[in-house]
């Protein structure tokens with residue numbers, strides 16, 4: 620019986636710490652933001668997010684668009700036909716554009 624009690628003590632402490640630190644220090648849960656693509660524009664064209672937030676691009680235009688990083692083109696969405704959505708996780712501030720219509724520009728600002 621005594622051994623059982625001693626065995627449970629570290630487990631209890633673990634859960635107590637998890638509760639105390641988890642409640643105090645966990646960052647805000649990631650948010651989901653939506654950028655609508657309509658009338659040849661990204662709306663909003665500048666989006667301020669927190670690191671780790673998800674951004675969902677929704678193509679509400681009749682023509683195909685995409686979302687392509689400006690510098691380095693290290694990421695790019697597939698072609699988004701009308702009604703398509705594409706999501707990404709924001710990790711750093713970045714400018715993007717539509718490679719089909721380079722006049723379409725947008726910015727993700729990670730604070």
Ligand SMILES: [Cu+2]
Pocket residue numbers: 683684685717718719720723
């Ligand atoms: Cu486009």
